[in-house]
Amino acid sequence: MTNLHIHQYLTSFGRTEQVVDWKPFGHGHINDTILIRTAGEENPNFILQRKNHFVFKNVPGMLNNIRLVTGHIRSKLLAEGEPEIDRKVMNYLSTKDGNQYIQDESGNYWTLFLFVSNSHGIEEVTHADQAYSAGKAFGKFQLQLSDLDGSKLIETIPNFHNGKFRYQQFLDAISGNAAGHCASMQTEIDLLLLRADEMLQLQNWLDQGKLPLRITHNDTKINNILYGPDEQSLCIIDLDTVMPGTILFDFGDAIRTLCNSAAEDEPDLSRISFIKEYFEAFTRGYLSESNRFLTKLERENLVFSCRYMVWEQTIRFLADYLNGDPYYKISYPEHNRDRSLSQLNYLKVLEKNDSWMENCVMQSLS
Numbered sequence: 001m002t003n004l005h006i007h008q009y010l011t012s013f014g015r016t017e018q019v020v021d022w023k024p025f026g027h028g029h030i031n032d033t034i035l036i037r038t039a040g041e042e043n044p045n046f047i048l049q050r051k052n053h054f055v056f057k058n059v060p061g062m063l064n065n066i067r068l069v070t071g072h073i074r075s076k077l078l079a080e081g082e083p084e085i086d087r088k089v090m091n092y093l094s095t096k097d098g099n100q101y102i103q104d105e106s107g108n109y110w111t112l113f114l115f116v117s118n119s120h121g122i123e124e125v126t127h128a129d130q131a132y133s134a135g136k137a138f139g140k141f142q143l144q145l146s147d148l149d150g151s152k153l154i155e156t157i158p159n160f161h162n163g164k165f166r167y168q169q170f171l172d173a174i175s176g177n178a179a180g181h182c183a184s185m186q187t188e189i190d191l192l193l194l195r196a197d198e199m200l201q202l203q204n205w206l207d208q209g210k211l212p213l214r215i216t217h218n219d220t221k222i223n224n225i226l227y228g229p230d231e232q233s234l235c236i237i238d239l240d241t242v243m244p245g246t247i248l249f250d251f252g253d254a255i256r257t258l259c260n261s262a263a264e265d266e267p268d269l270s271r272i273s274f275i276k277e278y279f280e281a282f283t284r285g286y287l288s289e290s291n292r293f294l295t296k297l298e299r300e301n302l303v304f305s306c307r308y309m310v311w312e313q314t315i316r317f318l319a320d321y322l323n324g325d326p327y328y329k330i331s332y333p334e335h336n337r338d339r340s341l342s343q344l345n346y347l348k349v350l351e352k353n354d355s356w357m358e359n360c361v362m363q364s365l366s
């Protein structure tokens with residue numbers, strides 16, 4: 001990538017701002033993300049993103065989802081009289097020909113969206129207010145999308161959080177043993193298999209229609225929320241996996257990163273603990289928006305969803321390690337091993353806190 005390329009991309013999207021500099025941005029495991037800074041205080045900065053079309057097989061379909069979702073939220077914000085709409089919902093730009101992407105000679109898809117000025121993402125929560133605000137943001141996101149017709153959206157990654165599908169992939173990775181790591185990971189494999197029956201329950205409820213399909217984000221890591229200078233949440237980002245799902249995916253995945261005192265790949269397992277104060281605050285914020293539409297089964301399984309999402313993430317990381325790391329970007333050879341050990345440890349920590357968490361949800365509901 002050169003200055004000329006960056007300039008050409010901006011021009012193709014009809015932008016005339018002068019580029020000051022550009023650099024890789026964020027911590028995504030899948031796409032490549034570049035922050036472009038432009039001259040002039042008043043001018044916006046941009047995020048240029050190459051969508052990974054090996055992971056997202058239908059990038060135009062995914063971008064159409066994003067157009068529908070952001071358009072829907074935008075109209076809600078307009079109706080509310082929100083004065084700063086571009087700070088509250090992502091603004092993906094269109095090219096001069098009205099497309100949502102540019103395809104380069106190698107077939108890569110490039111998208112451009114506005115960078116939200118005076119905003120920042122966080123890798124870890126440092127104060128309960130941030131957790132409350134995160135809960136409110138994800139609850140509100142689900143509420144805003146509750147009346148968007150889900151049949152208009154494609155599944156950007158089919159079976160993304162389908163427990164049976166992920167479990168089968170894990171079993172395949174074990175029997176394939178492509179990277180030869182099975183023997184060294186046998187204890188962890190056994191612990192994960194032991195929990196499978198319990199975990200597959202969630203997909204059963206979906207298959208049986210007991211859990212409603214809603215429009216969900218499906219990647220509710222704490223770093224997918226932008227915060228303003230006052231540490232209040234502004235906007236949900238990374239909309240690539242927004243598609244029909246259960247709200248339990250979003251609640252559980254948020255708790256996966258938000259209430260863990262360590263990063264998802266922390267190699268020092270003694271640093272992993274569950275931060276009760278953040279769980280309480282997140283749950284309160286989340287329910288303040290979502291309680292009005294949640295069903296009994298959804299409410300009853302908020303705590304289970306936290307264990308489910310950590311289990312699912314653990315088998316995904318471990319399957320990738322066993323397969324020889326074809327999926328997640330890794331920073332060093334044993335990265336996926338560390339990720340899976342770390343997540344498995346967090347799962348055990350959540351199990352120990354199970355009744356406390358159930359109590360906490362009950363109190364937030366009363």
Ligand code: GN1
Pocket residue numbers: 027028029030031055157218219221238241264313
């Ligand atoms: C991936 O690329 P990123 O960081 O947004 C993954 C999520 C995982 C996450 C683990 C499309 O998200 O499902 O939870 O890594 N996204 C995809 O940190 O697989």
Ligand code: MG
Pocket residue numbers: 219238240
């Ligand atoms: Mg993501």
